[in-house]
Amino acid sequence: RxxxxxxxxxxxxxxxxxxxxxxxxxxxxxxxxxxxxxxxxTINNLCGGDGICGRCKxxxxxxxxxxxxxxxxxxxxxxxxxxxxxxxxxxxDLIIEIPEETWAKEKIIADEDAERFRDFEQVLxxxxxxxxxxxxxxxxxxxxKPSLVSNISDRQRVDxxxxxxxxxxxxxxxxxxxxxxxxxxxxxDYRVTATVGLRKDIAxxxxxxxxxxxxKNYMVVVDMGTTTIVAHLVNANTFETLDARACFNSQSIYxxxxxxxMMAAEKKGVEELQRLLVGDINQLxxxxxxxxxxxxxxxxxxxxxxxxxxxxxxxxxxxxxIRRFPYVPVSVAPPPIRAAEVGIKINPRxxxxxxxxxxxxxxxxxxxxxLATEMNEKEELSLLxxxxxxxxxxxxxKEWLVACSASTGPTLEGASLxxxxx
Numbered sequence: 225r226x227x228x229x230x231x232x233x234x235x236x237x238x239x240x241x242x243x244x245x246x247x248x249x250x251x252x253x254x255x256x257x258x259x260x261x262x263x264x265x266t267i268n269n270l271c272g273g274d275g276i277c278g279r280c281k282x283x284x285x286x287x288x289x290x291x292x293x294x295x296x297x298x299x300x301x302x303x304x305x306x307x308x309x310x311x312x313x314x315x316x317d318l319i320i321e322i323p324e325e326t327w328a329k330e331k332i333i334a335d336e337d338a339e340r341f342r343d344f345e346q347v348l349x350x351x352x353x354x355x356x357x358x359x360x361x362x363x364x365x366x367x368x369k370p371s372l373v374s375n376i377s378d379r380q381r382v383d384x385x386x387x388x389x390x391x392x393x394x395x396x397x398x399x400x401x402x403x404x405x406x407x408x409x410x411x412x413d414y415r416v417t418a419t420v421g422l423r424k425d426i427a428x429x430x431x432x433x434x435x436x437x438x439x440k441n442y443m444v445v446v447d448m449g450t451t452t453i454v455a456h457l458v459n460a461n462t463f464e465t466l467d468a469r470a471c472f473n474s475q476s477i478y479x480x481x482x483x484x485x486m487m488a489a490e491k492k493g494v495e496e497l498q499r500l501l502v503g504d505i506n507q508l509x510x511x512x513x514x515x516x517x518x519x520x521x522x523x524x525x526x527x528x529x530x531x532x533x534x535x536x537x538x539x540x541x542x543x544x545x546i547r548r549f550p551y552v553p554v555s556v557a558p559p560p561i562r563a564a565e566v567g568i569k570i571n572p573r574x575x576x577x578x579x580x581x582x583x584x585x586x587x588x589x590x591x592x593x594x595l596a597t598e599m600n601e602k603e604e605l606s607l608l609x610x611x612x613x614x615x616x617x618x619x620x621x622k623e624w625l626v627a628c629s630a631s632t633g634p635t636l637e638g639a640s641l642x643x644x645x646x
Contacts, residue, residue: 238317241265242285256282256289256309256320261477266328272479272488273310280309281326287318328472358460359560359577360421360430360525362441363389367414378406382432386418392427395420400573401429408432419524421575423560430524430573440522442466444509444570447589448501448530448538449473450482450613455508457516460524467516469508474500475537481613481631482533486543497537502567509569523570526563529579531587531614532556538578539566546584556581556588585629590616600625 239259240247248263257280260267268279278296284305291312293302365385368374376384379402383395397405408416412434419431419441441460446453454470475497478488489497505526513520528538532553536543539561541554557580563570579588590610599606601622608618615632618625 237287237314239263239314240319242319242321244322250314252314252316254314256280256307256312256314257477259314259320260309260322261474264474265322266472266474266476267309267322267326268328269310269477270480271310272484273477274484275308275311278308279326281306281323282309282312283307283321283323284312285319285321288316289313289318290315328476354463356461356463358441358443358463359527360419360441360443360460360575361390362438362461362524363418363420364436364438365389365414365416365418367409367416369414378409382409382416382418382429386420386427386429390420390427392420392422394426395429396426397429398573401432405432408434419571419573421525421560423575430575431571437522440519442518442523443525443527444512444523446505446508446526446528446530448505448528448534449589450531450534451476451480453501453504453508455505455512457512457518457523467512469511469515471504471508474504482531483547483631485537486533486547489537489542490544494537494540494542498540498566501534501537506567506569520569521571524574525577526568526570526574527577527579529588529592531589531612532581532584533587535578535581535588551584553581553584556583582627585614586616586618586627587614590618590627594618594625 235252236249237252238247238249241260241263244263244265246263246265248259250259250262255273257269257273269277270279271277275294275296278294281297281301284307289307289312291307294308294311296308297306363386365382367381367385379397382405383397386392386395415436416432416434417437418429421428421430439461443458443460445456445458451473452470453473454468456468457466458464459466475485478485478497485497509520509523512518513523528535533543533546536554539558543553545552558578560575560577563574563576564572566576568576579591581588582590593608593610594600597606597608599608599620603621605619605621610616611632613632614629616627616629618627620626
């Protein structure tokens with residue numbers, strides 16, 4: 225007998241959101257919560273889509289949906305077409321109204337507060353003079369041309385010139401750079417700029433380009449907050465902060481605190497949480513570059529800090545063991561890697577530096593806090609308190625430091641509580 229395979233095609237549905245006037249196309253069976261995320265609309269969703277908090281109320285104005293009726297909805301709300309976004313599935317083209325109570329007010333506040341980060345230098349309580357020691361340096365080289373007297377290899381000629389300028393130890397150059405080196409040197413009369421980045425104890429020649437481009441060297445410094453992500457554009461030569469931007473963390477579709485996102489990563493795969501985080505970072509980088517007439521190729525490094533879970537999401541590491549006894553992370557001090565490996569859009573050979581953390585629940589943002597306050601260099605005891613979705617307290621001086629942490633998110637956010645506010 226002839227067997228004829230059946231091919232099932234999942235139909236696409238158009239979902240329009242009001243009053244945002246935003247329309248997206250999603251596969252039939254998609255949850256309304258996922259549809260709002262695709263439309264870049266952030267709604268209240270504290271529980272991460274478990275149907276517990278009852279905050280993601282939407283009104284179906286037109287079209288067919290499926291799903292259970294939630295006990296979080298009153299009879300009057302059900303009669304008016306209210307549903308919970310996380311428990312409702314798209315079955316046809318839809319028109320959805322988002323009630324004002326469901327709007328993520330903190331996103332609006334975060335977007336408005338982003339303006340103040342532009343004047344970051346003026347709101348510092350104190351300023352410290354640092355000796356510039358950039359992790360990525362651009363060096364203009366005027367090289368001696370080859371001759372019978374000096375006929376060393378092109379690579380050796382560049383390496384020797386770099387070492388004369390900066391006192392690095394081991395120096396390496398990748399095959400991709402070596403392949404183009406000879407042509408670049410001769411096409412530019414042996415006047416080139418080398419981009420050199422530090423990878424632990426080894427300096428890497430990341431790029432060779434013609435002419436003098438020393439002044440076009442930028443880096444981005446990112447604070448990966450659970451609620452808000454802040455990025456600063458920094459002149460990598462002078463350490464001057466040129467501009468800053470902030471945005472609401474799009475991972476909030478999977479919950480407003482870290483634990484629900486960790487559980488979502490186990491169910492859906494860490495790649496989805498990584499995609500959302502990297503997407504937010506890229507959005508901020510592109511905005512900073514456009515606003516300051518900076519070419520993305522001239523951004524040679526990005527430095528990121530945040531709690532340990534956010535650091536895992538950035539690198540695509542599964543954080544499942546952090547929330548299980550004895551709370552062990554995959555890594556708290558990952559090595560520098562190519563930013564392109566995780567999808568960050570800067571120079572294709574630009575480096576991503578993740579600040580080292582302390583433990584599974586004391587992240588690299590606290591490392592940054594210790595260094596900024598210099599409590600590790602003081603004779604007297606100091607107390608550092610970080611109150612965020614995850615709360616940490618560090619006490620100590622130059623001889624010792626002790627850290628502890630606790631989940632403060634539920635207290636501030638009202639997650640799983642009847643009372644509580646952001």
